[in-house]
Amino acid sequence: MLARLLRRILFSQMALGALLGWAASQRYGGALWLLLGAIALPCATLVGVNLVSALKSRAPGEPAAHWWRAWLGETVAEFQTFVLRQPWTVQAPVVLPATGGTPQLPVVLVHGYLCNHRLWDPVATQLRARGHAVLAVNLEPVFTSIDDYAAIVEAAVQALRQHAGTAQVLMVGHSMGGLAIRAWMRAHGTAHVARAITLGTPHAGTQIDAYPRTPNGRQMGWNSAWLQALAASESAELRALLRIAITPQDNIVYPQRAQTLPGITPTVFDGVGHVQLCTDATVIQWLLNQLRDNSGQFTVVGQPA
Known part of the structure; x- marks a missing residue:
């Protein structure tokens, strides 16, 4: 743990x-x-x-x-x-219900490398106040293949759908969490995701460690074979669901401006650090706006879309 x-x-x-x-x-x-x-x-x-x-x-x-x-x-x-x-952190992640606002699609929050669900405390508070139920996962074991996390993300998606009675959920990933979301979509499809947002995710890999020793560390290496295969497996329809945010001052994921995917223009936040992407008020407001765009897609399971 x-x-x-x-x-x-x-x-x-x-x-x-x-x-x-x-x-x-x-x-x-x-x-x-x-x-x-x-x-x-x-x-x-x-x-x-x-x-x-x-x-x-x-x-x-x-x-x-x-x-x-x-x-x-x-x-x-x-x-x-x-x-x-x-x-x-002593308790396992649980579904946190909305505390106010008009009911919105629920949100799965996926943290990055060497983090746990408490990374999302500032974001989760804002989301719940605006009508989103939230489930922030723990990606464990800490050092394993990113593909192994797809089952954890899938369990969170199904738990939130059952809790909120919706056909779809919203996804937000920070750093490696964005790759875990993409790995989940490769394994389980996109039928249950309305939008996926990544913050500071190494879509092209990072040069922070020339000789990574862990499975997920190697997968996040600059232009790794795993990243190339993941990108090659994705369709234009899947990419249309993605929104990418980066910072040119990212101290963990760099080269910073390379961290995007074909067909996607990233939103750039100047003067913000890597972990700070999950605490900065401007970034959080942008995130809330991106998720609010999907409020019209709120669909109760068992009813016509």
């Missing part, structure tokens, strides 16, 4: 930080160093890793102001996601 792995990493960092703080207290005096070390080391690690990835992925010609804004926003988003939310 990813949450357990993240807790172990976080506690290990805090323990090492406390040890360094104890060493500082022996030199300078004061027990406060232990607390400062335990807090500072995890934060410093996150900031440092994020800075390195942002520098490594920086695309030539992109405005410096956008890069700095994305780095800051991504650092905040990653802290909220990887420190405050995801490590503390």
Whole structure:
């Protein structure tokens, strides 16, 4: 379970930080160093890793102001996601009913690599307030073929259809989650999907790791054979269901502007980081608008379309 792995990493960092703080207290005096070390080391690690990835992925010609804004926003988003939310997940994903608004098609939310369903907390709250029932899945095991996730996505689709009484659902995937949705459509068809939206998905693959060691990591490698086969299997009708959002400051998926598919013009969000695509207010509003376009397709199972 990813949450357990993240807790172990976080506690290990805090323990090492406390040890360094104890060493500082022996030199300078004061027990406060232990607390400062335990807090500072995890934060410093996150900031440092994020800075390195942002520098490594920086695309030539992109405005410096956008890069700095994305780095800051991504650092905040990653802290909220990887420190405050995801490590503390203890319950399995469940269908979250709408809390307001006119009833809309339900939404399946599919997270990316090294994430879990808590990534979607800000998005799920907004969706539910606007009439969407929501089910955010957990893609586990963490390290396996993306094709293995099709069964998880299919179970979520059927659970939401039964809950809402609809013939179709809406799909949203972040990063690898967008590929999991496409793999699901290859395996199960498109009859039950009204629209599929991807945020920061490596449709062309990413160059972040030259030698990926996990099955899904290799599949997401730049121009991988798996990605080529997936694209070759897709029809124009399937592509018509897709909407793609990217950011030129994506610090995980790059080359950034290559992350699209034939026949699709991506929506570009400047000054936004990779994880931040799931927390940024402008991106979320765009997402809500894209999903609202399908409100007229709300169809109750068993009734004529």
